[in-house]
Amino acid sequence: MELLSTLTMKEAREKLKEVFAELALPVEEISILKALSCIVHEDIKATINVPEFNRSTVDGYAVIAKDTYGASEALPSFLKSIGEVAMGKSTELALQSGECCYVPTGGMIPKNSDGVVMIEYTEVLEDNTVCIQNAVAPKENILQFGEDISKGQVIFKKGHKLRPQDIGVLAGMGITRVKVYKKPRVSIISTGDEIVAPEEEVKLGQIKDMNTYSLATAALQDRCDVMGMAVVKDDLGALKKKIEDFLETSDIVLVSGGSSMGTKDVTKDAINAIGDPGVFIHGLAVKPGKPTIIGKVKNKAVFGLPGQPVSALVVYQTLVTYLIKNLYGDESPVPYITGELTVNIASAPGREHYVMVKISEDDKKIVVSPVHGKSGMLTMMTKSMGYVKIDTNQEGLLKGENVKVYLF
Numbered sequence: 001m002e003l004l005s006t007l008t009m010k011e012a013r014e015k016l017k018e019v020f021a022e023l024a025l026p027v028e029e030i031s032i033l034k035a036l037s038c039i040v041h042e043d044i045k046a047t048i049n050v051p052e053f054n055r056s057t058v059d060g061y062a063v064i065a066k067d068t069y070g071a072s073e074a075l076p077s078f079l080k081s082i083g084e085v086a087m088g089k090s091t092e093l094a095l096q097s098g099e100c101c102y103v104p105t106g107g108m109i110p111k112n113s114d115g116v117v118m119i120e121y122t123e124v125l126e127d128n129t130v131c132i133q134n135a136v137a138p139k140e141n142i143l144q145f146g147e148d149i150s151k152g153q154v155i156f157k158k159g160h161k162l163r164p165q166d167i168g169v170l171a172g173m174g175i176t177r178v179k180v181y182k183k184p185r186v187s188i189i190s191t192g193d194e195i196v197a198p199e200e201e202v203k204l205g206q207i208k209d210m211n212t213y214s215l216a217t218a219a220l221q222d223r224c225d226v227m228g229m230a231v232v233k234d235d236l237g238a239l240k241k242k243i244e245d246f247l248e249t250s251d252i253v254l255v256s257g258g259s260s261m262g263t264k265d266v267t268k269d270a271i272n273a274i275g276d277p278g279v280f281i282h283g284l285a286v287k288p289g290k291p292t293i294i295g296k297v298k299n300k301a302v303f304g305l306p307g308q309p310v311s312a313l314v315v316y317q318t319l320v321t322y323l324i325k326n327l328y329g330d331e332s333p334v335p336y337i338t339g340e341l342t343v344n345i346a347s348a349p350g351r352e353h354y355v356m357v358k359i360s361e362d363d364k365k366i367v368v369s370p371v372h373g374k375s376g377m378l379t380m381m382t383k384s385m386g387y388v389k390i391d392t393n394q395e396g397l398l399k400g401e402n403v404k405v406y407l408f
């Protein structure tokens with residue numbers, strides 16, 4: 001009997017990157033309001049300086065810093081006010097030594113001024129004299145020309161994922177449209193004679209479909225367009241036909257179930273029957289997720305994920321997300337936090353082991369404890385906040401050890 005090959009996760013990722021190196025996503029130009037979480041397709045350079053003029057960061061009096069040295073409540077400096085800067089207006093005012101000028105927060109600093117004293121440290125006396133009760137250093141309370149963004153500087157590199165603050169910066173430079181990668185199109189099939197749709201009645205021996213839904217929403221979370229979802233019986237012809245249909249509109253097809261070596265496990269044959277090169281990985285040295293299949297047909301990716309709901313989602317997160325990020329050129333690491341293990345966790349060497357864990361705060365420490373269960377129990381994942389990785393050759397982790405928890 002043909003046995004599963006057992007590539008390590010690292011080897012599988014390298015292979016995935018190599019095989020799908022040509023599978024580039026198309027690019028589109030969209031409004032920045034639609035671009036949240038989109039991946040920037042080319043370096044974006046600043047088109048202007050921000051700010052474009054020296055700007056006060058407080059309400060107060062623009063001064064020549066030297067004129068305020070040593071000033072305090074007990075021993076103030078007295079400066080002559082030469083006027084006021086209006087918000088949103090340019091000013092021609094210029095300070096001479098011994099002079100000051102009122103500026104609102106965000107207002108333009110008059111010529112020769114190099115500091116602003118906050119209004120609460122000043123008092124206006126008669127004859128436009130202002131009593132200054134606090135000293136300021138040069139550049140204090142001023143946002144300098146180009147200090148935030150300087151024209152020509154690369155502000156977002158190709159591959160950057162846009163967040164709300166990034167969208168704000170683009171708007172601040174007058175860039176209202178950006179070139180980003182189009183979303184990858186993903187379709188999902190669950191196979192199994194026992195699987196019924198969630199809204200249908202189950203007979204004894206049948207189960208309601210979880211995987212189509214958990215995988216579709218995982219793909220949405222990865223900013224994919226979900227093109228199709230279907231449940232198919234364990235039938236080679238029917239599965240082949242459904243995969244082919246979905247390949248017409250999708251970049252990636254996910255099949256859950258039928259990935260193992262049972263007589264009814266037809267996913268591998270269905271992928272191979274569609275075309276070359278077909279399946280190039282069957283079996284990973286990971287737990288859960290051992291009977292994973294990966295194939296390439298019609299220059300697109302087809303994954304055969306294990307049917308067990310936890311295994312399907314873990315393989316999705318460790319491999320499918322990896323491919324999607326690669327298509328985007330998104331090199332951001334998987335977010336993790338570190339914490340201290342509350343118990344020993346055993347692991348059989350030979351497979352990289354992903355252990356679902358809970359995180360809590362105890363005595364100002366982050367503590368990590370395993371959530372027990374089997375890969376058929378999806379609630380094991382709903383009770384978890386992430387997973388801890390035990391390397392292939394490690395026999396386990398020890399209580400008190402600091403571990404990385406990859407969050408999901």
Ligand SMILES: Nc1nc2c(c(=O)[nH]1)N[C@H]1C(S)=C(S)[C@@H](COP(=O)(O)OP(=O)(O)OC[C@H]3O[C@@H](n4cnc5c(N)ncnc54)[C@H](O)[C@@H]3O)O[C@H]1N2
Binds near residue numbers: 192212
């Ligand atoms: N002789 C061997 N048997 C098994 C091996 C092996 O290496 N040798 N591997 C085991 C591991 S590990 C896993 S994981 C499973 C994966 O098998 P399949 O991918 O073929 O999955 P199925 O047999 O179709 O289903 C497994 C399990 O999950 C339930 N399931 C399937 N699809 C769904 C769905 N859409 N929603 C909810 N639950 C689903 C299904 O009813 C089964 O209970 O193989 C082991 N066996």
Ligand code: MOO
Binds near residue numbers: 286287290291308
């Ligand atoms: O290793 Mo399988 O993928 O969990 O039960």
